[in-house]
Amino acid sequence: MSAGLALSGCSEMNTVMTDLQNSSTSAVASQSVPQVNKVSPKPTEKLDLVGLVGWFEDSCGFDNKSYTEGTQENLIGKRFDAFKETFMEERYTPESGYKAYVKPDYRKNLPAAINNVIQNISVVQDNQGVHYYVDFINATYRGYDLSRLELFYQPESDYIYDVLYFKNDNFVELKPIFKTTMDDLDNLRGGEFNVNSRSVMCYLGL
Incomplete structure (x- = not known):
């Protein structure tokens, strides 16, 4: 999984994200990517984001299918990279160096369905x-309630990870469908479940 695949222009982003306009309960039950549905849900309805962050279960995007053009796994990875491009940005000043910020107009570049389930996006830069x-x-x-997605990177290093946080302890029932694989350096790649924090972490660095 690329840490920052840039997709230029709103039209390209819309192309890879339009099929997230609604989730299919039958697709969730069969553990497959939701089918195309361009009807936005009402703000009170739940939206399943497996079509956006499903690469977590595909060995954190390190399985061969994720790198194969045209596969569902590859499409999910592109969708996620496009999603990040809508709000992640940084600027440089000689006084303070690189400073990360959230693009103020990010909501204009997201499908309505995604906007409906995002309460807020914030950034914290610490040591x-x-x-x-x-x-x-x-x-x-x-079908398992999400609370938060964390995207972390350490500037000028390969220390990168993403974390999905769940609302309830029953998220551990998902563990059997989360795959692992060995990367080119013989490192085991896959989501790390943490019961205490109700989270699944994908380490994306080298």
Whole structure:
């Protein structure tokens, strides 16, 4: 999974994200990517985000299908990279160096369905690195309620990870469908479940 695949222009972003306009309960039950549906849900309805963050279960995007053009796994990865491009940005000043920020107009570049389930996006820059937080309302992953997505990177290093946070302890029932694989350096890649924090972490660095 690329840490920052840039997709230029709103039209390209819309092309890879339009099929997230609604989630299919039958697709969730069968553990497949939701089918195309361009009807936006009402703000009170839940939206399943497996079509956006499903690469977490595909060995954190390190399985061969994720790198194969035209596969569902590859499409999900492109969708997620396009999603990040809508709000992640940084600027440089000689006084303070690189400073991360949230693009103020990010909501204009997201499908209505995604906007409906995002409560807020914020960024914290500390001595560890940069933490982007996407806080959800009415968002699920294969039917399990999500609370937050964290995107972390340490500037000028390969220390990068993404974390999905769930609202309830039962998220551990998802563990059997999360795959692992060995990368080119013989490192085991896959989502790390943390019961205490109700989270699944994908380490994306080298």
